[in-house]
Amino acid sequence: MLEQSSKSPLPLSLKETTEWMKQLLGNSCDLIVREFKLGYEGAPRAAMLYTDGLVDLELVQLFIMKPLMELDGPPRASDSRGPGTNGPDGKQEPYIRQLVEQVLPTGGVSEIRERDGYVNAVLTGYAVISIDGYSTAIAVELRGWEERGVDEPSTQTVIRGPREGFSENxxxxxxxxxxxxxxxxxxxxxxxxxxxxxxxxxxxxxxxxxxxxxxxxxxxxxxxxxxxxxxxxxxxxxxxxxxxxxxxxxxxxxxxxxxxxxxxxxxxxxxxxxxxxxxxxxxxLFVQFFQSPEDYYQRSDIGSLIRILRFLCFGIAMFVPSIYIAITTFHQEMLPTSLFISLAAQREGVPFPAFIEAMLMEVTFEILREAGIRMPRSVGQAVSIVGTLVIGQAAVEAGIVSAAMVIVVSITAISSFVLPSFNISISVRMLRFLFMLLAASFGIYGIIIAFIALVLHLSRLSSFGVPYLTPFAPLYWSDQKDAIMRWPIWAMRKRPRMIAQSNRIRQRKGGPRG
Amino acid sequence: MWVGIAVAALVAAAAVIEAPSLFRESAKTEGILYLALAAAGSFTLIGYTGKFYSFVFLRWVDIAFLPIGNWVAHLFGTGGAS
Amino acid sequence: MREEAISARQFTALALFVTIGDSLVILPGTMVSLAKQDAWLSMLVGLAAGLPVILLFLAVHARGAAASPVVKLKRICGPWFGGLFILPYIAFSLFLSAGSMRILGDFMITQIMPETPGTAVVALLLIVAAAAIRGGVEAFARAGEVLLLCFLFVFFFFILTLVPQVDFHRLLPVCENGPGPVAHGGLLSLAFCFIEIMPLMMLMPHVKANSRKEMRRALLIGAIAGACALLIVTLLCITVLGPGHAERHMYPTYTLAKKISVGSFLERVEAMIAFMWIISTFMKLGVNLFAVHLGLAQWIGSRSYRTLSVPVAAVTLALAANFTDNMAYFNHIVTLAWPIYDLTMLFVPLFLLGLLLVRKAGKRG
Structure with missing residues (x-):
């Protein structure tokens, strides 16, 4: 049955067509077959097939049913062949063509001759009209379904800038x-x-x-x-x-x-x-994940500073827990004495080594974060209270973790939220645990090795043939204007080098006005 | 010692995964070289024949060049004992 | 497979790293112990003697078709006779890798991580290096570019914070003990900074330079900049610590970092030195290992140089672990035997250059 439906022509008989469709879809309830008769005397029977919910019924009534059923005579023939005759070469059916040209007042109208296209049209929201005795059907695009409108995007929010976000359509x-x-x-x-x-x-x-x-x-x-x-x-x-x-x-x-x-x-x-x-x-590119559209809508100085802040936060979210572990476990001598004494006093009652302590808190935080995303909105408040009070304060008071550790975890968490792209902060979340492990076994040395490995890994990556670390490696001086810093718009006269290889000039003349 | 054994185990695992494919691709010289180097490295790490390898590979540098070095140091007047 | 290409700028970065390499922490101390307050003169002597060596490498590269020295030797002398020169060349690169790893391991277990086994320290770095080999020349060169930015950033910070403590009177008197010690120090810097660039010749065919001149400029700038960085560090060691103090420390550069104190809050930043030094040592290790892999692959004629990364890393680790018995003996070798070994190894490029010149003359005649 399905093989037959692929490229073969539509049947001539209306009954055959509707039966075939019903059988193909297993009598699914959302397939609507509306049979009717064209308006004038002796006109052929017709049927309109559509998927319920995908077409705009009001428009269908207005622009398909009404003109067709109120038709007071066959459309005027533009050539000698009367109604009901197929074209001699089977290519054209003047009657159908005349209906499309003279009767149906809508925009998106096409003719369908194959079963394949017929099924496709019905399922994608066209209203398809079959007329008895013709193997050509008319598909009318009157799609209309419940749709979320153009809303403000919930990710990558900006203070200044357009509020429109993409929708599902x-x-x-x-x-x-x-x-x-x-x-x-x-x-x-x-x-x-x-x-x-x-x-x-x-x-x-x-x-x-x-x-x-x-x-x-x-x-x-x-x-x-x-x-x-x-x-x-x-x-x-x-x-x-x-x-x-x-x-x-x-x-x-x-x-x-x-x-x-x-x-x-x-x-x-x-x-x-x-x-x-x-x-x-x-x-x-790597830098792209640190850029927000907002950078260009604010003044360039504040835009640059915010970008630098993001790179800093990337570093904090990636390295601070591991540095804390490394210093408290191996390199106490690297801290100023007074800070070390206060840290040591805090950690006195803590039963775990710094690594276990950090893992505990980081995993707890990841759990809280995931809970915050998945649970119903109304429960959110309860979770945040449990999170801050019970896990933060109470854990410190109970002496399970040190207060410094809570600070480290909080700054890490908040830093990872600063990154404008969610998917780069996911990579930070994952790599952080690896770095903590290295710091716990090799101290500062492990962190430096982790850094080198990270740079090597990033250098190996490329996106559609463009090295991931462009414009740092390979280094392009002209592209630095829009990498870590955001130069004034008038200074960015050329497009990025690795992206736009031709047509690189953005503005012919540039310079500060006034 | 334990680190050496751990590393040797890693090397052995890598050899099990990688070496057969070399022989299959008829890169025989490469495969033999792979196994020879892996074996030399692993055995030395575990603790056998360490002295032997260190002599074969490096100790001869001391023996061959130290006298010249001493002579040079003597020439420059910067000592050079033993 | 596409030919892997690195840019002239990336090659400059690699040359700079290879020149600095593990010398950043070792060389100043060794030179000061030989030449006292004249160690900076030794560095200059080394630079003067090193330039012809670099020109030799460039000359070998410029003669004949664009290919690595191993390929050239194999093409002219055949795999067996050529092997007499190829094998010492590859072994040299391998020994350099093992040596720098041993130095790094010793530094880590004496200064930073006293309770960690040295083999583990070296193994960790070698795992990353093996991954770098797998990643290929191109990615490695790109990483070099990024790491150079980090390195320079920390380096200038390091210099600027130490400038207030500089006392140039510590440089006097000049040439107290005559030219001999200065010359010996110069020999060390020549060997460790310039002759050890030799493995980098294996990467030269990959450089996408528009002209021989660009190539020469890239290598010269890298090497001279590296030498200047070492000169500055040596000068700082003498003028901040004083020759007597610098001499007593195994790692005077590291001691130097302990001296940093800005406004009594920016203190104890020795990790910075460790950061710079590990980066430069890693890059030098990477270049040496690439030379080993490329050399082996080109010698035995295999398609990919990446397959041997695990066993070569294992052998390097084994060599580093069995390098010497104790540190005193090690120091002895480093100052006396190793520079001579380096010098002797120059016979490979010299022989190759001679062959290329003779062949060219033969063709003309």
Whole structure:
């Protein structure tokens, strides 16, 4: 049955068509078959098939049922062949063509001749009209379903800047980007991925700015995907990323149209996936995960300082617990005497070595954080009270952990929240435990080795052929204007070197005004 | 000693994983070299033949060059005893 | 597989690291013990004598097709006769790796981690180095670039915080004991800083330099900058600690860091020195190990140089563990036998250069 449905033509008889569809879908209750008769005398019977909930019923009544049922005569023939005759070559059916051209007043109308397309159209939310005696069906795009509107994004929030975020509908998302970039050079390619989900995936880029090699690589990797379902952009991300064995993300994702527009204009390639507000961007560099759109909306001096703060926080979240362990376990002599005495006094009653103490607190914190995300909102308050009071204060008073340890864990936790991208703070969370282990066994030496290993690992990574540590290694002086620092807009006259390999000039003339 | 045994165990594990594929890919010289180096390293680490290897690899440097070094030091007037 | 390429700038960073290498903590003390307050002159002598050595390496690289010395030797002399020169060259790189590891291990267990077994300390670094070999030349060079930024940052911080304590009177009198000790110190710096660049020749064919001139500039700048860094550290050791004090310490640079005190809150920052030194030693170790791997792979003609990373690391660890019996003897070797060994090893590039010149003349004639 299914083999028959692939590329074979539709049956002529209306009854056969509707029966075939019902059987194919196993009489699913959301398939609606509405049979009716065209308005005039002697007109053929017709049926409209659609998936309940995917079409806008009001519009269907207004723009399909009403014109068709109130039709007072066959549409005027534009050639000698009367109604009911198939074209001699089977290519065209004038009657259907006339209906489309003269009767149906909607925009997205197409003709369907194959079973494959028929099924696809019904399931993707078209209203499909079959007319008895014709093997061509009319698909009308009157999709309408309950949808979350364009909301403010819940990740990557900004104080100043546009409040619009992507929604689940890929059309709305492309429109949101197009509203930022009204340039014919913004090209959007589309394809469908996923045998069952038939998810629409679009690749957007600025023709002439984005590197052709990267675009080609994106196309190649997307075309190699053979999977039944794409439910979120993370599926695509995992299937096309360069290297799986790394805690670091090599593909950037965002739900902010302004961030995507900025990325596109720099020469990056965006991958939009239907049914998710998260848009992927490649190539993604290490520094990109420390940048927030807000950096560009605030003055450049404060933008630069905040970026430096983020790198500092990355270092704190990564290294502070291990440094604490190393110093209290092996290198007490490195502390100033007074600080050491107060630390030692605090740790006096603590029954665990520093490493166990730190692991206890860090794991507790991870549990609290995970609970905070997954539980119902209304319970949140209770958890935070339990977290702060019971686990923080009470644990110190009970002498299970030292107060200094609580401070270390808190500063680590808060620092990891400063990072604007959630996925880079995940990698910090994971690596932190490894570093703590090294610090507990090798002290400062272990931390330095961990640092070297981290740099080596980051140097080995690349995102779609671009080294991950660009612009630090390979070092590009001109790109430093938008790496750790954020120079004034008028100073950033060129696009990043490794991203946009051609068309690098952003502004011809630049300089401070006034 | 224990560290040596742990490292030797790691090396042995790596050899079990990697060496067969070398022979399968008919990179025979490489495979033999792999096993020879791994064995030399591991045995020395466990504590056997340490002296032997250190002589073969390094001690001859002292024996061959120390007299010249002493002579040079004497020449420069910076001592150079033993 | 794509040819792995490193940029001229990355090569400069590697050259700088190889020049500094493990010398950062060892060399100033050894030179001061020989030449007293004239140790900085020894460094200059070493630099003057080192430049021709570097030009020799460049000359070998520039003659003939762009290939590593091992490939050239094998092509001209065949695998067996060429092996007489290739094997000492590879062994030299391997011994340098083991030696620097032993020095690092000794430093760690005497100064920073007294209760940890030295083998474990060395093993940890070698695991990372083996991973670096697996990662390839390109990633290693990129890491060098990033680590150089970190290194320079800490280095300048280190110098600036020590400048207030500098007393130039400690440099007097100049040449108290005649030129002999200065020359001996110079021999050490020549050997440890410049001749030990030799393994870096294996990476030269990977450098994506537009011209021979760019290549020469990259190597010279790296080596001279490294030598200058060592000169500054030596000067600081003498002028801050004084020659008598510096001489008594095995690791005067480390003692130097203990002297840092800014506003009585920035103190006890010796970890900084450990940081710089481990980085430079690691980079030198990496270059040496790459030379071993590339050399072995090119000699036996295997496709990938990465496969042997585990056994070579094991052998390096074994050698480092059995390097010498005790530290006194070790010091003795480092000052007396090792520089001569380094000097002797120059016969490999000299022989190769001679061969290349003779072959060129033969072709012309």
């Amino acid at each position: 890929i059309r709305i998302n492309t429109a949101l980007i197009r509203r930022f970039i009204k340039d014919p050079k913004l090209w959007i390619e589309s394809q469908t991925i996923g045998r069952s989900t038939r998810t629409a995936v679009s690749v957007a880029y600025m023709k002439g700015t984005a590197s052709e090699g990267v675009i080609e690589e994106v196309r190649r990797r997307l075309s190699e995907i053979d999977i039944d379902a794409i439910l979120e952009s993370s599926y695509i991300e995992e299937l096309i990323q360069d290297d799986f064995f790394t805690p670091f993300p090599t593909i950037f994702h965002t739900e902010r149209p302004d961030a995507v527009a900025a990325g596109l204009l720099e020469g990056r390639v965006a991958i939009l996936i239907d049914r998710t507000p998260f848009v992927l961007m490649v190539p993604a």
